[in-house]
Amino acid sequence: MQEEKITRENIRKFVMQFYAKIIKDDIVGPFFIAKLGKDMKSDMWQEHLEVIVVFWTSLAFGNPRYTGQLFLPHTRLGDVKRETFEQWLKLFGETLDRIYVPKVSALFKERAALIAGNFMRNLGL
Numbered sequence: 001m002q003e004e005k006i007t008r009e010n011i012r013k014f015v016m017q018f019y020a021k022i023i024k025d026d027i028v029g030p031f032f033i034a035k036l037g038k039d040m041k042s043d044m045w046q047e048h049l050e051v052i053v054v055f056w057t058s059l060a061f062g063n064p065r066y067t068g069q070l071f072l073p074h075t076r077l078g079d080v081k082r083e084t085f086e087q088w089l090k091l092f093g094e095t096l097d098r099i100y101v102p103k104v105s106a107l108f109k110e111r112a113a114l115i116a117g118n119f120m121r122n123l124g125l
């Protein structure tokens with residue numbers, strides 16, 4: 001059954017499922033593998049996944065726990081294109097739709113699309 005309420009636990013579940021898709025994806029996967037390696041059980045990956053859980057939890061609950069530098073790592077991705085961001089958003093949306101009811105899913109999609117739009121604009125894509 002799809003979730004109607006956002007909780008820390010279902011955000012964690014969402015992030016894990018999203019990244020399981022990401023790492024297997026031919027368009028987006030290589031950018032993550034180049035930075036973090038292939039082994040999602042490594043300390044580097046675990047740290048990244050934790051940051052991502054905190055990031056989405058902060059946005060969902062409007063609390064300021066996420067204090068990272070959101071834009072910076074995305075300026076060092078190498079040959080990233082609009083297509084890469086579009087694929088990221090597609091995988092993000094597909095994962096959301098499996099976990100949340102459409103109303104909740106739409107909230108996250110909207111936030112992600114805004115941020116991805118800012119990244120692309122700032123990167124001149």
Ligand code: HEM
Binds near residue numbers: 067111
């Ligand atoms: C083309 C699409 C994207 C690619 C390839 C990508 C890749 C990456 C990589 C490689 C890192 C750095 C990992 C590290 O060095 O620890 C990162 C960090 C991060 N990304 Fe993305 N990303 C993409 C889009 C997005 C979007 C659209 C969002 C948000 C809506 C996002 C949110 C984050 C956050 C929160 C971090 C952690 C930053 C920190 O260290 O505080 N990313 N991303």
